[in-house]
Amino acid sequence: xxxxxxxxxxxxxxxxxxxxxxxxxxxxxxxxxxxxxxxxxxxxxxxxxxxxxxxxxxxxxxxxxxxxxxxxxxxxxxxxxxxxxxxxxxxxxxxxxxxxxxxxxxxxxxxxxxxxxxxxxxxxxxxxxxxxxxxxxxxxxxxxxxxxxxxxxxxxxxxxxxxxxxxxxxxxxxxxxxxxxxxxxxxxxxxxxxxxxxxxxxxxxxxxxxxxxxxxxxxxx
Amino acid sequence: xxxxxxxxxxxxxxxxxxxxxxxxxxxxxxxxxxxxxxxxxxxxxxxxxxxxxxxxxxxxxxxxxxxxxxxxxxxxxxxxxxxxxxxxxxxxxxxxxxxxxxxxxxxxxxxxxxxxxxxxxxxxxxxxxxxxxxxxxxxxxxxxxxxxxxxxxxxxxxxxxxxxxxxxxxxxxxxxxxxxxxxxxxxxxxxxxxxxxxxxxxxxxxxxxxxxxxxxxxxxx
DNA sequence: AAGCCACTGTGACTAGGTCACAGACCTGAC
DNA sequence: GTCAGGTCTGTGACCTAGTCACAGTGGCTT
Numbered sequence: 001x002x003x004x005x006x007x008x009x010x011x012x013x014x015x016x017x018x019x020x021x022x023x024x025x026x027x028x029x030x031x032x033x034x035x036x037x038x039x040x041x042x043x044x045x046x047x048x049x050x051x052x053x054x055x056x057x058x059x060x061x062x063x064x065x066x067x068x069x070x071x072x073x074x075x076x077x078x079x080x081x082x083x084x085x086x087x088x089x090x091x092x093x094x095x096x097x098x099x100x101x102x103x104x105x106x107x108x109x110x111x112x113x114x115x116x117x118x119x120x121x122x123x124x125x126x127x128x129x130x131x132x133x134x135x136x137x138x139x140x141x142x143x144x145x146x147x148x149x150x151x152x153x154x155x156x157x158x159x160x161x162x163x164x165x166x167x168x169x170x171x172x173x174x175x176x177x178x179x180x181x182x183x184x185x186x187x188x189x190x191x192x193x194x195x196x197x198x199x200x201x202x203x204x205x206x207x208x209x210x211x212x213x214x215x216x217x218x219x220x221x
Numbered sequence: 222x223x224x225x226x227x228x229x230x231x232x233x234x235x236x237x238x239x240x241x242x243x244x245x246x247x248x249x250x251x252x253x254x255x256x257x258x259x260x261x262x263x264x265x266x267x268x269x270x271x272x273x274x275x276x277x278x279x280x281x282x283x284x285x286x287x288x289x290x291x292x293x294x295x296x297x298x299x300x301x302x303x304x305x306x307x308x309x310x311x312x313x314x315x316x317x318x319x320x321x322x323x324x325x326x327x328x329x330x331x332x333x334x335x336x337x338x339x340x341x342x343x344x345x346x347x348x349x350x351x352x353x354x355x356x357x358x359x360x361x362x363x364x365x366x367x368x369x370x371x372x373x374x375x376x377x378x379x380x381x382x383x384x385x386x387x388x389x390x391x392x393x394x395x396x397x398x399x400x401x402x403x404x405x406x407x408x409x410x411x412x413x414x415x416x417x418x419x420x421x422x423x424x425x426x427x428x429x430x431x432x433x434x435x436x437x438x439x440x441x442x
Numbered sequence: 443a444a445g446c447c448a449c450t451g452t453g454a455c456t457a458g459g460t461c462a463c464a465g466a467c468c469t470g471a472c
Numbered sequence: 473g474t475c476a477g478g479t480c481t482g483t484g485a486c487c488t489a490g491t492c493a494c495a496g497t498g499g500c501t502t
Contacts, residue, residue, distance in 0.1 A: 061360060063368035067459095071363070085353050095360055118339055131352070132306050138359045139282060139316055142292070145367045146401040147284035150458065171480065180367040182459055187481060203467060203480060288490095371489065392449065403490055408450060424449065424498060 006030060006053050006106055009077050012126035020120045027112040033103040040083065041096030048107035050080040055103035059083060060177065061095050069145070069180030071095060072137040081130035145180055153179050154189050155218040158199070158206060166208035175206075227251060227274050227327055230298050233347035241341045248333035254324040261304065262317030269328035271301040276324030280304060281398065282316050290366070290401030292316060293358040302351035366401055374400050375410050376439040379420070379427060387429035396427075 007013055007021060016024070030053070033039065039057060040046045057074040074080055074097075083097060108116070116123045144153055157178050162168045170178075176186045190206065193199045198213040199206050208214065228234055228242060237245070251274070254260070260278060261267045278295040295301055295318075304318060329337070337344045365374055378399050383389045391399075397407045411427065414420045419434040420427050429435065 061364055061367075063364060065368060067368055069363065069367050071360075082356060085349055085356070094364060114342065114345070117345060118342070121335065121339070124335070124338060128306055135303060135306070135356070135359070138356070138363065139292075142290065142359065142363055142366060142401075143282055143284060143315060145363060146282075146290050147286060147288055173480080180363075183481085184460080184483085185458060188458095188483090191482080201481090394449080404450085405452085405491080406489060409452090409489095412451080422450090 006051075006104075009053050010051060010126070011077070012129065013123070016120055016122050020116060020123065023112060023116065023119075024108065028106050028108040031105050031107050033099050033105070035099055035101050035103075037099045037103070039080075039097040039099060042094055046080075046084065046107075048109050049084045049113040051106040051108065052076050052078055052080070053104040053106060055099060055101040055105075057097050057103060058100050059095055059097045067180065067182070068177040069141075070178045071141060072134060073100070079127070079130045081127055082134035085131065150179065150181055150185055151189050151192070152217055152220055154186065155193070155214045158193075158208060159211065159214055159218055162206075162208050162211075166211060168206040168208070169204065170206070171204050227272075230274050231272060231347070232298070233350065234344070237341055237343050241337060241344065244333060244337060244340075245329065249327050249329045252326050252328050254320050254326070256320055256322050256324075258320045258324070260301075260318040260320060263315055267301075267305065267328075269330050270305045270334040272327040272329070273297050273299055273301075274325040274327060276320060276322040276326075278318050278324060279321050280316055280318045288401065288403070289398040290362075291399045292362060293355060294321070300348070300351045302348055303355035306352065371400065371402055371406055372410050372413070373438055373441055375407065376414075376435045379414075379429060380432060380435055380439055383427075383429050383432075387432060389427040389429070390425065391427070392425050 007016075007024070013021075013024075028048075033055075035055075038044070039050070052074055054076050056076070057080065058070055059072055059074065059080075060068050060070045062068050080097065083095065117127065154175065157175065158168060161170065161178075172186045172190065173183045175190075176183045179186070190199065190201055193214070194201060196210075196213060198210045199208055201207075228237075228246070234242075234245075249269075254276075256276075259265070260271070273295055275297050277297070278301070279291055280293050280295065280301075281289050281291045283289050301318065304316065338348065375396065378396065379389060382391065382399075393407045393411065394404045396411075397404045400407070411420065411422055414435070415422060417431075417434060419431045420429055422428075
């Protein structure tokens with residue numbers, strides 16, 4: 001298969017001993033997923049540990065009332081460690097993972113994963129690091145949702161998700177999902193930002209005109 | 222030492238092979254902490270994996286503005302897996318752990334922990350299960366903070382933290398910290414509950430008079 | 443008894459979430 | 473082209489939650 005060299009995408013795996021690498025490469029297979037695939041969710045458990053080679057995956061939570069909040073994104077070179085562990089270890093939870101782009105990933109079967117954890121300190125470090133990064137993300141989200149203002153968080157997200165031209169291809173509803181708030185709230189805040197000359201809006205998109213204004217709000221005390 | 226038999230407190234460790242058990246017992250030591258000890262926090266990293274034999278530990282997050290939110294509690298028979306892993310793997314975060322009672326714990330040095338992870342599938346399962354339970358807790362908290370009403374969450378907490386007599390020894394401020402909200406909000410909600418005849422309040426304490434009323438609110442859609 | 447301090451109550455105001463609905467824009471069918 | 477439907481956005485009214493300021497109140501110490 002053309003992706004035999006996927007190991008090179010993962011800096012954390014670069015120095016594994018040859019036998020460990022061999023197990024990894026022979027036991028795992030590369031999977032391709034189109035954009036918008038639901039990789040797992042309440043009720044669907046993956047049976048393998050996933051490493052992303054290409055694309056990004058969004059992990060989000062959906063409330064009973066239909067409101068959503070984005071928890072974090074997994075990008076190329078990272079692993080879905082957290083969610084895999086959840087499913088390995090314990091009961092049901094509410095998060096779901098959706099590919100945002102076309103995705104290539106390496107699926108390591110559970111048995112191989114377990115074997116590698118046992119054999120390789122480096123692989124363990126790789127997994128635990130991925131874990132703790134996600135946990136840090138979750139701590140940060142709790143902090144933001146519980147204690148931060150929406151305008152500040154929205155400004156942060158706009159800066160975060162803008163491309164190099166300051167363009168953001170998201171609807172108000174999608175921005176609201178990023179923050180776990182309501183669409184109307186985002187609309188009103190964007191109007192305010194626009195009034196201040198920081199952005200311009202169009203159907204399904206936002207353009208940043210004055211990133212300095214946003215940045216100042218985003219880093220406000 | 223009198224606590225040599227601490228292994229019996231951890232059902233997940235009951236069936237470890239003798240050699241693994243031996244490593245555990247010889248390398249780790251039992252520590253005693255008074256109530257109110259700050260076990261770790263921003264800036265203080267423990268260097269060992271902790272298992273609780275007796276007492277409870279509260280893990281909470283403190284915002285810049287001084288507001289707090291309780292993330293979860295670790296009780297006897299459980300491990301501080303999550304927080305340990307955070308500290309092992311990755312950068313700084315904001316949570317802190319405080320003993321709520323006098324606490325006895327087993328401290329497993331990092332090297333021993335690493336060795337056990339490598340040698341024992343059962344120990345791995347124990348650790349991963351503890352991990353995923355905490356992650357599930359965090360997911361639940363995000364869901365509650367982002368999407369649930371305060372009155373519902375307060376009713377849940379009151380039921381959760383009441384003793385068998387329906388008595389709760391917490392100030393309004395402490396209840397607010399449990400939920401990540403403000404003291405005034407709790408005071409007002411408690412007044413409302415009292416008006417409905419569900420509780421009575423006194424300085425530093427709440428008594429449940431009608432748990433059915435609370436329960437109905439707590440499980441509301 | 444006086445004084446202190448932690449705890450609680452309350453009003454006024456701001457921010458954020460909900461609901462209902464109107465209008466604008468986009469696409470595909472005809 | 474234009475018509476119909478769906479999606480996206482704007483807005484007012486209203487409710488819940490968080491903030492601020494300050495006034496009581498209970499309990500403990502000296």
